[in-house]
Amino acid sequence: MPRSTVHRIVHRVTEEVAAIRHKVIHIPKTPEDLEAVSRGFAGLARHRAFLKAAGAIDGCHVFIKPLSGPDGQCYRNRKLFPSIIMQAVCDHQGRLIDTYVGWPGSVHDSRVLRHSPLYRSSLYPPPGHFILADGGYPCLKHPLSLITPYKRPVQAVGAQRFNSHHSRAHSIIERAFGMMKTRFRAIFLQALEVHHTFVPHVITACAVFDNICLGAGDTVAPEDEPEEDVVEDEGENGLETVSGAHWRDQLSAEVSALEEVPTDHDYF
Numbered sequence: 001m002p003r004s005t006v007h008r009i010v011h012r013v014t015e016e017v018a019a020i021r022h023k024v025i026h027i028p029k030t031p032e033d034l035e036a037v038s039r040g041f042a043g044l045a046r047h048r049a050f051l052k053a054a055g056a057i058d059g060c061h062v063f064i065k066p067l068s069g070p071d072g073q074c075y076r077n078r079k080l081f082p083s084i085i086m087q088a089v090c091d092h093q094g095r096l097i098d099t100y101v102g103w104p105g106s107v108h109d110s111r112v113l114r115h116s117p118l119y120r121s122s123l124y125p126p127p128g129h130f131i132l133a134d135g136g137y138p139c140l141k142h143p144l145s146l147i148t149p150y151k152r153p154v155q156a157v158g159a160q161r162f163n164s165h166h167s168r169a170h171s172i173i174e175r176a177f178g179m180m181k182t183r184f185r186a187i188f189l190q191a192l193e194v195h196h197t198f199v200p201h202v203i204t205a206c207a208v209f210d211n212i213c214l215g216a217g218d219t220v221a222p223e224d225e226p227e228e229d230v231v232e233d234e235g236e237n238g239l240e241t242v243s244g245a246h247w248r249d250q251l252s253a254e255v256s257a258l259e260e261v262p263t264d265h266d267y268f
Contacts, residue, residue, distance in 0.1 A: 011201075014202055018204040021208050024208045028091070044092055047165045048254075049255045058174065062187075063081060084200070085112055086100075087099070087103075089118065095214050120143075130146065131146050132146075132148075132169055135151060138243075145247070148244075161256060165255055179210070180210045187206060
Protein backbone atom coordinates (compact mmCIF):
# COMPACT_ATOMS: atom_id res chain seq x y z
CA MET A 1 0.00 0.00 0.00
CA PRO A 2 1.44 3.41 -0.93
CA ARG A 3 2.67 5.51 1.95
CA SER A 4 0.43 8.39 0.90
CA THR A 5 -2.63 6.12 1.19
CA VAL A 6 -1.62 5.03 4.69
CA HIS A 7 -1.12 8.68 5.59
CA ARG A 8 -4.63 9.61 4.43
CA ILE A 9 -6.24 6.65 6.22
CA VAL A 10 -4.46 7.34 9.51
CA HIS A 11 -5.41 11.01 9.40
CA ARG A 12 -9.03 10.33 8.48
CA VAL A 13 -9.53 7.69 11.19
CA THR A 14 -7.79 9.85 13.80
CA GLU A 15 -9.98 12.83 13.00
CA GLU A 16 -13.16 10.74 13.09
CA VAL A 17 -12.25 9.26 16.47
CA ALA A 18 -11.38 12.69 17.87
CA ALA A 19 -14.72 14.00 16.58
CA ILE A 20 -16.67 11.69 18.91
CA ARG A 21 -14.71 12.74 22.00
CA HIS A 22 -17.73 14.39 23.66
CA LYS A 23 -19.60 11.08 23.57
CA VAL A 24 -16.79 9.29 25.41
CA ILE A 25 -15.00 12.01 27.40
CA HIS A 26 -17.60 13.84 29.47
CA ILE A 27 -18.35 15.06 32.97
CA PRO A 28 -20.74 13.08 35.22
CA LYS A 29 -24.20 13.24 33.64
CA THR A 30 -26.43 12.71 36.69
CA PRO A 31 -26.35 13.67 40.38
CA GLU A 32 -25.89 9.99 41.16
CA ASP A 33 -22.83 9.81 38.89
CA LEU A 34 -21.37 12.92 40.56
CA GLU A 35 -21.98 11.48 44.01
CA ALA A 36 -20.19 8.27 43.01
CA VAL A 37 -17.20 10.30 41.83
CA SER A 38 -17.12 12.37 45.03
CA ARG A 39 -17.35 9.29 47.24
CA GLY A 40 -14.58 7.74 45.21
CA PHE A 41 -12.29 10.70 45.83
CA ALA A 42 -13.08 10.65 49.55
CA GLY A 43 -12.05 7.00 49.49
CA LEU A 44 -8.80 7.81 47.70
CA ALA A 45 -8.05 10.64 50.14
CA ARG A 46 -9.15 8.48 53.09
CA HIS A 47 -11.12 11.34 54.57
CA ARG A 48 -14.67 12.66 54.39
CA ALA A 49 -13.39 16.20 53.95
CA PHE A 50 -12.93 15.33 50.28
CA LEU A 51 -16.55 14.26 49.71
CA LYS A 52 -17.04 17.28 47.45
CA ALA A 53 -14.09 16.52 45.17
CA ALA A 54 -15.34 16.17 41.60
CA GLY A 55 -12.11 15.50 39.70
CA ALA A 56 -8.33 15.79 39.58
CA ILE A 57 -6.54 18.00 37.06
CA ASP A 58 -2.98 18.06 35.75
CA GLY A 59 -0.93 18.54 32.61
CA CYS A 60 1.00 16.00 30.56
CA HIS A 61 3.80 16.80 28.10
CA VAL A 62 3.71 14.90 24.81
CA PHE A 63 7.08 14.59 23.04
CA ILE A 64 7.17 16.06 19.53
CA LYS A 65 9.84 16.45 16.87
CA PRO A 66 12.01 19.57 17.27
CA LEU A 67 10.60 22.51 15.34
CA SER A 68 12.79 24.80 13.29
CA GLY A 69 12.26 28.50 12.97
CA PRO A 70 11.44 31.20 15.53
CA ASP A 71 8.54 29.26 17.06
CA GLY A 72 10.63 26.21 17.89
CA GLN A 73 11.89 27.51 21.23
CA CYS A 74 8.42 28.10 22.68
CA TYR A 75 7.72 24.37 22.43
CA ARG A 76 10.64 23.51 24.74
CA ASN A 77 9.41 22.80 28.26
CA ARG A 78 11.25 23.18 31.56
CA LYS A 79 13.02 19.84 30.90
CA LEU A 80 14.25 21.30 27.60
CA PHE A 81 12.56 18.86 25.21
CA PRO A 82 9.93 19.98 22.67
CA SER A 83 6.40 19.10 23.69
CA ILE A 84 2.72 19.90 23.45
CA ILE A 85 0.62 20.06 26.61
CA MET A 86 -2.40 17.93 27.35
CA GLN A 87 -4.52 19.26 30.21
CA ALA A 88 -6.88 16.61 31.58
CA VAL A 89 -9.35 16.05 34.39
CA CYS A 90 -10.14 12.52 35.53
CA ASP A 91 -12.58 10.89 37.92
CA HIS A 92 -11.76 8.67 40.89
CA GLN A 93 -11.16 5.67 38.61
CA GLY A 94 -8.77 7.43 36.24
CA ARG A 95 -11.37 7.88 33.50
CA LEU A 96 -10.89 11.17 31.66
CA ILE A 97 -13.83 13.55 31.96
CA ASP A 98 -12.27 16.60 30.28
CA THR A 99 -9.28 17.15 27.97
CA TYR A 100 -7.69 20.18 26.33
CA VAL A 101 -4.68 19.67 24.06
CA GLY A 102 -2.49 21.97 21.98
CA TRP A 103 -0.48 24.54 23.93
CA PRO A 104 3.34 24.64 23.49
CA GLY A 105 5.41 23.00 26.21
CA SER A 106 6.89 26.24 27.57
CA VAL A 107 3.49 27.59 28.63
CA HIS A 108 2.64 27.58 32.34
CA ASP A 109 -0.14 25.28 33.57
CA SER A 110 -2.15 28.21 34.89
CA ARG A 111 -2.15 29.91 31.49
CA VAL A 112 -3.32 26.73 29.75
CA LEU A 113 -6.08 26.46 32.35
CA ARG A 114 -7.26 30.04 31.85
CA HIS A 115 -7.66 29.51 28.10
CA SER A 116 -9.41 26.15 28.42
CA PRO A 117 -13.16 25.65 27.86
CA LEU A 118 -13.31 24.14 31.36
CA TYR A 119 -12.28 27.47 32.89
CA ARG A 120 -14.14 29.77 30.53
CA SER A 121 -17.46 27.93 30.61
CA SER A 122 -17.47 27.52 34.42
CA LEU A 123 -19.93 24.63 34.03
CA TYR A 124 -17.93 22.12 36.05
CA PRO A 125 -17.56 21.40 38.87
CA PRO A 126 -21.07 22.32 40.09
CA PRO A 127 -21.48 24.71 43.05
CA GLY A 128 -20.21 23.26 46.31
CA HIS A 129 -17.75 20.92 44.60
CA PHE A 130 -14.10 21.33 43.66
CA ILE A 131 -11.36 19.88 41.47
CA LEU A 132 -8.06 18.81 43.02
CA ALA A 133 -4.95 20.40 41.49
CA ASP A 134 -1.24 20.49 42.26
CA GLY A 135 0.92 23.49 43.14
CA GLY A 136 1.28 24.56 39.52
CA TYR A 137 -2.31 25.78 39.56
CA PRO A 138 -4.01 28.62 41.45
CA CYS A 139 -6.21 27.85 44.45
CA LEU A 140 -9.54 29.17 43.18
CA LYS A 141 -13.14 29.61 44.23
CA HIS A 142 -14.26 31.35 41.02
CA PRO A 143 -14.79 31.01 38.08
CA LEU A 144 -14.22 27.34 38.84
CA SER A 145 -13.24 25.75 42.13
CA LEU A 146 -9.70 24.37 42.35
CA ILE A 147 -8.18 23.19 45.61
CA THR A 148 -4.40 22.95 45.69
CA PRO A 149 -2.08 21.78 48.48
CA TYR A 150 -0.39 24.27 50.79
CA LYS A 151 2.85 25.48 49.28
CA ARG A 152 6.06 23.99 50.65
CA PRO A 153 7.71 24.19 53.08
CA VAL A 154 4.67 23.48 55.24
CA GLN A 155 5.18 24.03 58.97
CA ALA A 156 1.71 23.59 60.47
CA VAL A 157 0.79 20.00 61.32
CA GLY A 158 -2.77 20.52 60.09
CA ALA A 159 -1.57 21.74 56.71
CA GLN A 160 0.83 18.81 56.44
CA ARG A 161 -2.00 16.40 57.16
CA PHE A 162 -4.22 18.10 54.59
CA ASN A 163 -1.48 17.90 51.95
CA SER A 164 -1.06 14.20 52.63
CA HIS A 165 -4.75 13.44 52.09
CA HIS A 166 -4.84 15.76 49.07
CA SER A 167 -1.88 13.98 47.48
CA ARG A 168 -3.50 10.56 47.92
CA ALA A 169 -6.56 11.69 45.97
CA HIS A 170 -4.84 13.88 43.38
CA SER A 171 -2.37 11.15 42.39
CA ILE A 172 -5.13 9.39 40.41
CA ILE A 173 -4.57 11.82 37.52
CA GLU A 174 -0.88 10.89 37.45
CA ARG A 175 -1.92 7.25 37.34
CA ALA A 176 -4.36 8.02 34.52
CA PHE A 177 -1.57 9.58 32.46
CA GLY A 178 0.68 6.63 33.30
CA MET A 179 -1.91 4.12 32.10
CA MET A 180 -2.41 6.00 28.84
CA LYS A 181 1.35 6.19 28.24
CA THR A 182 1.65 2.45 28.83
CA ARG A 183 -1.27 1.67 26.54
CA PHE A 184 0.05 3.86 23.71
CA ARG A 185 3.80 3.48 24.09
CA ALA A 186 4.70 4.39 20.52
CA ILE A 187 2.94 7.73 20.89
CA PHE A 188 3.88 8.84 24.40
CA LEU A 189 7.33 7.35 25.03
CA GLN A 190 9.08 8.83 22.01
CA ALA A 191 8.82 11.90 19.81
CA LEU A 192 5.54 11.82 17.92
CA GLU A 193 6.27 11.57 14.19
CA VAL A 194 3.48 13.81 12.94
CA HIS A 195 3.19 17.51 12.19
CA HIS A 196 2.81 19.45 15.43
CA THR A 197 -0.55 20.88 14.31
CA PHE A 198 -1.95 17.34 14.11
CA VAL A 199 -0.72 16.27 17.56
CA PRO A 200 -3.91 17.42 19.37
CA HIS A 201 -5.98 15.13 17.12
CA VAL A 202 -3.74 12.15 17.86
CA ILE A 203 -3.70 12.69 21.62
CA THR A 204 -7.45 13.26 21.78
CA ALA A 205 -8.01 10.03 19.84
CA CYS A 206 -5.78 8.21 22.34
CA ALA A 207 -7.83 9.66 25.20
CA VAL A 208 -11.04 8.42 23.55
CA PHE A 209 -9.64 4.92 23.08
CA ASP A 210 -8.29 4.90 26.64
CA ASN A 211 -11.72 5.71 28.08
CA ILE A 212 -13.31 3.03 25.92
CA CYS A 213 -10.80 0.48 27.21
CA LEU A 214 -11.36 1.49 30.83
CA GLY A 215 -15.11 1.27 30.35
CA ALA A 216 -14.67 -2.27 29.06
CA GLY A 217 -12.61 -3.23 32.10
CA ASP A 218 -9.31 -3.26 30.21
CA THR A 219 -6.90 -1.68 32.68
CA VAL A 220 -3.12 -1.55 32.48
CA ALA A 221 -0.56 -0.91 35.18
CA PRO A 222 1.42 2.29 34.55
CA GLU A 223 5.08 1.40 34.15
CA ASP A 224 6.73 4.76 34.63
CA GLU A 225 6.77 6.26 38.09
CA PRO A 226 4.42 9.22 38.57
CA GLU A 227 6.29 12.51 38.52
CA GLU A 228 6.68 14.16 41.89
CA ASP A 229 4.56 17.26 42.26
CA VAL A 230 6.66 20.34 41.66
CA VAL A 231 5.75 23.61 43.31
CA GLU A 232 6.12 25.83 40.29
CA ASP A 233 6.53 29.56 40.11
CA GLU A 234 3.16 31.27 40.39
CA GLY A 235 3.46 32.50 36.80
CA GLU A 236 0.16 34.10 35.85
CA ASN A 237 -1.68 33.08 39.00
CA GLY A 238 -1.41 36.52 40.60
CA LEU A 239 -3.79 37.56 43.37
CA GLU A 240 -6.43 35.05 42.28
CA THR A 241 -4.44 32.30 43.97
CA VAL A 242 -6.03 33.25 47.27
CA SER A 243 -9.67 33.16 46.17
CA GLY A 244 -9.95 29.51 47.19
CA ALA A 245 -7.64 29.72 50.20
CA HIS A 246 -10.45 30.16 52.72
CA TRP A 247 -12.21 27.03 51.46
CA ARG A 248 -8.94 25.13 51.65
CA ASP A 249 -8.49 26.29 55.25
CA GLN A 250 -11.97 24.99 56.06
CA LEU A 251 -11.14 21.61 54.52
CA SER A 252 -7.86 21.54 56.42
CA ALA A 253 -9.68 22.25 59.68
CA GLU A 254 -12.09 19.42 58.90
CA VAL A 255 -9.16 17.07 58.31
CA SER A 256 -7.54 18.17 61.56
CA ALA A 257 -10.77 17.60 63.48
CA LEU A 258 -10.05 13.86 63.24
CA GLU A 259 -13.62 12.92 62.36
CA GLU A 260 -12.58 9.40 61.44
CA VAL A 261 -11.38 6.97 64.08
CA PRO A 262 -7.83 5.70 63.51
CA THR A 263 -7.71 1.94 63.06
CA ASP A 264 -4.04 1.36 63.78
CA HIS A 265 -4.55 0.36 67.44
CA ASP A 266 -7.12 -1.09 69.82
CA TYR A 267 -9.68 0.90 71.79
CA PHE A 268 -10.87 -0.05 75.32
